[in-house]
Amino acid sequence: xxxxxxxxxxxxxxxxxxxxxxxxxxxxxxxxxxxxxxxxxxxxxxxxxxxxxxxxxxxxxxxxxxxxxxxxxxxxxxxxxxxxxxxxxxxxxxxxxxxxxxxxxxxxxxxxxxxxxxxxxxxxxxxxxxxxxxxxxxxxxxxxxxxxxxxxxxxxxxxxxxxxxxxxxxxxxxxxxxxxxxxxxxxxxxxxxxxxxxxxxxxxxxxxxxxxxxxxxxxxxxxxxxxxxxxxxxxxxxxxxxxxxxxxxxxxxxxxxxxxxxxxxxxxxxxxxxxxxxxxxxxxxxxxxxxxxxxxxxxxxxxxxxxxxxxxxxxxxxxxxxxxxxxxxxxxxxxxxxxxxxxxxxxxxxxxxxxxxxxxxxxxxxxxxxxxxxxxxxxxxxxxxxxxxxxxxxxxxxxxxxxxxxxxxxxxxxx
Numbered sequence: 160x161x162x163x164x165x166x167x168x169x170x171x172x173x174x175x176x177x178x179x180x181x182x183x184x185x186x187x188x189x190x191x192x193x194x195x196x197x198x199x200x201x202x203x204x205x206x207x208x209x210x211x212x213x214x215x216x217x218x219x220x221x222x223x224x225x226x227x228x229x230x231x232x233x234x235x236x237x238x239x240x241x242x243x244x245x246x247x248x249x250x251x252x253x254x255x256x257x258x259x260x261x262x263x264x265x266x267x268x269x270x271x272x273x274x275x276x277x278x279x280x281x282x283x284x285x286x287x288x289x290x291x292x293x294x295x296x297x298x299x300x301x302x303x304x305x306x307x308x309x310x311x312x313x314x315x316x317x318x319x320x321x322x323x324x325x326x327x328x329x330x331x332x333x334x335x336x337x338x339x340x341x342x343x344x345x346x347x348x349x350x351x352x353x354x355x356x357x358x359x360x361x362x363x364x365x366x367x368x369x370x371x372x373x374x375x376x377x378x379x380x381x382x383x384x385x386x387x388x389x390x391x392x393x394x395x396x397x398x399x400x401x402x403x404x405x406x407x408x409x410x411x412x413x414x415x416x417x418x419x420x421x422x423x424x425x426x427x428x429x430x431x432x433x434x435x436x437x438x439x440x441x442x443x444x445x446x447x448x449x450x451x452x453x454x455x456x457x458x459x460x461x462x463x464x465x466x467x468x469x470x471x472x473x474x475x476x477x478x479x480x481x482x483x484x485x486x487x488x489x490x491x492x493x494x495x496x497x498x499x500x501x502x503x504x505x506x507x508x509x510x511x512x513x514x515x516x517x518x519x520x521x522x523x524x525x526x527x528x529x530x531x532x533x534x535x536x537x538x539x540x541x542x543x544x545x546x547x548x549x550x551x552x553x554x555x556x557x558x559x560x561x562x563x564x565x566x567x568x569x570x571x572x573x574x
Contacts, residue, residue: 161247163222165254165297167193179296181212182306184316192296196220209548212304214283215292222247228435231286231397243397245434250293253401253432256415258298260406261326261367261391275325275364276301280308280333285549286397287372291328294369300326308333308550311340325364330372330550331379332491338379341365341386367391372551374460376484380408394460396446400432403458410457418443419458426450426458449477465554467496467504469532479506479533486525488516491544493552494535495561505536509557511544 170178170189178192187195196219218229229250231243277300279291288304295302303320305312312318327337368383369391383390393404394411403411403419413419417430420443427445429438437444449461465476476494483492490513497507508526512518519538526534545556 160251161222161227162251162293162297163196163219165251166196166219169296169299176299177301179212179292179302179304180316180320181210181304182317184320186301186316186320192216196223209282209284210304210306211279211281211283211285211288211292212302215289215296215304218247219296231289231434232284243434244436245400249400249432249434250290251297252416253414254294254297257294257369257401257404260404261294261369262298263406275366276303276320276323278303278305278321278324278327278329280305280327280329281550282307282548284547285372287328287330287549291369294328295326307548308336308546310336323364325366326369327365327367328369331370331375332373332546332552333550334368334370335379335382335490337365337368338382338386338388341388369393371395372549374481374484378485378487394426394448394458396448398434398437398446399428399444400430400434402426402428405457410453410455411460412457421450421452421458424449424451424461426460449475465494465496467494467506469504469506474506474533476506479508479529479535482529483508483510483522483525483535486518486521488513488518488521490516491552492522493544493554493557495554495558497536499536506533507537507539507561508535509539509541509544509561511541 166178166189169176170193174190175188178187178189180186195216198220200217200220227247229245229247231245277291277295279288279295279302281288283289292302292304294300303317303324305317305321312321327334329337365386365388367389371393375390375392380390390408391404391406392411393401393414395401395403395414401414402417404414405411414430414432417428417432420427422445425445426448427443429442429444433444451459451461453459461475461477461481467474467476476496479494480492483489483494490511492508492510495507495509496504499505508522510518510522519540522535522538539561545553545560547553
């Protein structure tokens with residue numbers, strides 16, 4: 160069953176139930192959504208491409224007319240975005256498995272009616288955002304597709320819808336912003352007494368965060384626990400769809416129905432969820448993400464290939480990031496390769512501190528635990544980091560900005 164048929168069946172069962180709200184905050188009932196889908200295709204389909212709800216409605220319209228394929232863009236965090244073609248079925252096939260992980264229920268019990276919304280912030284350039292909209296529409300959860308991320312909305316319809324969100328699909332950097340708006344529970348207190356948070360920016364109903372597209376730090380997990388928000392972390396790609404999932408903090412394991420291997424340090428996957436033309440003759444595909452298998456069978460991601468050649472030593476920048484990201488007071492850190500006379504390159508670490516924090520001394524102390532070639536030669540503090548439409552750090556753009564500011568970086572060698 161494609162997404163259109165799922166949405167149509169839900170509309171028949173409860174036509175006046177809320178279906179979705181877009182960046183303007185206006186709510187469409189299921190019947191109104193079906194009416195919007197039934198309208199003729201826009202003369203200029205590129206218009207409103209930043210609005211994920213408008214793009215999904217156009218996808219549903221195409222499915223209603225018999226379309227079987229989707230064209231999606233990769234995130235473009237470290238390379239230029241690429242267009243990926245996949246079948247509608249390859250995306251719809253994972254909806255029920257994901258929903259069972261996001262909204263678990265006892266075996267044999269009926270699907271519960273969740274009174275919350277699903278929030279999918281981000282533009283249509285993010286497959287994570289688009290899939291979040293699919294998840295809500297296909298599983299009968301009202302969806303807030305709020306568009307480009309500008310922080311937790313403070314007022315108006317978007318703020319009201321966000322306050323009802325029980326599930327969010329987002330990257331870790333967005334989740335951090337959201338969690339800062341949720342007061343933490345006071346240790347040892349009864350009931351729902353909480354502390355912290357910013358007045359007027361509270362997302363009080365959030366129970367589950369579906370997170371991908373970046374490293375989830377131990378501190379972010381702790382912050383989620385303090386806000387009583389359960390994390391469902393997954394690893395995937397536009398070309399591969401879901402590969403591995405961690406629904407309980409126990410580590411990434413293969414998503415239902417997906418075979419996973421690590422070959423020469425690179426993740427490979429085989430499943431019915433793959434995009435068109437990415438698999439080899441044996442049915443396996445990879446996008447170059449590095450990882451290792453732990454002894455307990457879980458997958459440890461090390462990021463896309465990004466190296467610095469330091470005096471004859473190959474330094475994997477993702478491994479340096481993994482260590483430094485755990486330093487107290489670091490909100491985000493990105494490592495890049497910077498050319499240097501005689502040694503070839505050195506590691507440059509660009510970090511964004513948490514509000515009010517000064518983690519530089521901690522970063523230098525942590526760097527001393529690394530092999531000499533892996534230690535950053537420079538640390539650069541940034542109040543903000545450039546972002547892709549999906550909310551990830553735009554590494555190539557960051558390198559360009561630093562180059563323009565006078566920090567010469569190796570072209571195309573960023574992590």
